[in-house]
Amino acid sequence: MMNEALLYDTLRQGLWVSVVISIPILGVALAAGLVVGLFQALTSIQEMTLTFVPKLLAIVGIFWVTMNFMTETLVTFFQATLIPIIAGG
Template sequence: MTEGLIFDTLRQALWIAVMISSPLLSVALIAGVTVGLFQALTSVQEMTLTFVPKVGAMLIVFWVSMSFMTSTLLSFFTDRIIPLIAGG
């Protein structure tokens, strides 16, 4: 196993981590900005108001994108990691 192969596998794993986490992080960002704007406009400063909508939106997006995440990770492991372990 060469150094270039290790770096290439690590680069690919980090890119897959970014692809998998981007739907959840973008929804959390949008929900946070929306709730923050709502709080600024109405002067309501309740901590649960920021937490509950973000968690709810993230759970919905996680449930919707779970098949994408699973198939992406499964293809990475079957195409890249398992052949490296097997010595191919």
């Protein structure tokens, strides 16, 4: 049976893993948004696709590059934390 402390500790670890996994994608989206916003401000071009397409390409690219890191982090979390709890250990 899972007690309250174990439940909260598992939730805390799961939230931390989600933060660690999302940092590369959010960081690249922020950087791409800043670059595109600066470009738009400097050139006075206010095209909506100009903000969407570069961000999308940057996010997809960084997702492809960091997919192995994300998968390894999630697998480690599941093997070290969740599977022993489910198995009753």
